[in-house]
Amino acid sequence: MHVLITGANRGIGKTLADRCRDRGDAVIGTARDDSAQVVLDVTDPAQQADMAAALKDQPIDLLICNAGVYLDKGQGMDGYPAQMWAQSFSTNVTGVFLTIQALLPNLRAAQGRIAILSSQMASHTRAPGGSYIYRASKAAVLNLGRNLATDLQGDGIAVGIYHPGWVQTDMGGHAAEISVEQAAVGLLDRFDALSLGNTGCFETWDGQPHAY
Numbered sequence: 001m002h003v004l005i006t007g008a009n010r011g012i013g014k015t016l017a018d019r020c021r022d023r024g025d026a027v028i029g030t031a032r033d034d035s036a037q038v039v040l041d042v043t044d045p046a047q048q049a050d051m052a053a054a055l056k057d058q059p060i061d062l063l064i065c066n067a068g069v070y071l072d073k074g075q076g077m078d079g080y081p082a083q084m085w086a087q088s089f090s091t092n093v094t095g096v097f098l099t100i101q102a103l104l105p106n107l108r109a110a111q112g113r114i115a116i117l118s119s120q121m122a123s124h125t126r127a128p129g130g131s132y133i134y135r136a137s138k139a140a141v142l143n144l145g146r147n148l149a150t151d152l153q154g155d156g157i158a159v160g161i162y163h164p165g166w167v168q169t170d171m172g173g174h175a176a177e178i179s180v181e182q183a184a185v186g187l188l189d190r191f192d193a194l195s196l197g198n199t200g201c202f203e204t205w206d207g208q209p210h211a212y
């Protein structure tokens with residue numbers, strides 16, 4: 001199976017890449033630096049075009065849109081500057097769309113699957129306050145995934161949206177609930193179970209349906 005993972009140089013993306021390789025998948029990792037196979041800042045349309053050209057005629061069975069930022073952690077009510085909104089949405093929402101758009105021919109060729117890492121913080125049913133930018137961006141990418149699921153069904157492409165858990169990474173911090181290994185193993189089980197039968201699902205890493 002050919003798998004492409006964005007943000008594969010650290011955190012959940014790196015461990016997903018490692019576990020996929022362990023089970024024999026052909027993994028194409030992307031990163032902003034040159035530590036992975038493909039250099040890709042997901043916000044950069046020119047780099048997206050370069051990636052699409054380099055991977056032309058390469059079917060992709062599973063695209064994992066993992067790259068993301070949580071820039072407004074700890075912001076106070078006088079914070080949340082406009083530039084932070086722009087940068088966050090550029091990565092967490094636009095970057096996901098541009099990646100999927102760039103790789104659609106590859107996904108169509110394989111009737112592949114798309115896994116989008118959102119968050120439980122995307123859900124309208126959870127509103128503890130704060131982190132407005134991150135929450136809004138993850139809600140937006142959940143909505144994007146749900147609508148792509150509708151539009152790509154005819155191409156045989158399933159789209160799933162996932163909460164990876166609260167994970168011990170640079171983003172999640174040391175106090176987080178689960179290890180990156182637990183998250184990666186759970187997520188890969190979810191991705192394996194993704195099909196046209198459950199396309200548009202929003203699930204947690206351990207297989208629970210999440211409220212939208």
Ligand SMILES: NC(=O)c1ccc[n+]([C@@H]2O[C@H](COP(=O)([O-])OP(=O)(O)OC[C@H]3O[C@@H](n4cnc5c(N)ncnc54)[C@H](OP(=O)(O)O)[C@@H]3O)[C@@H](O)[C@H]2O)c1
Nearest residue numbers: 007011012032041042066067068119166167169170171172
């Ligand atoms: N950790 C959690 O508890 C948690 C919970 C819910 C959801 N998530 C989601 O899970 C995903 C992975 O999180 P993580 O905990 O592994 O985060 P992380 O440790 O902070 O790693 C983030 C990854 O995204 C990459 N990235 C950021 N901006 C990028 C850009 N513009 N272009 C390409 N790559 C970019 C980073 O690359 P650089 O090294 O270049 O910065 C890094 O590889 C994210 O979408 C996150 O929102 C995480």
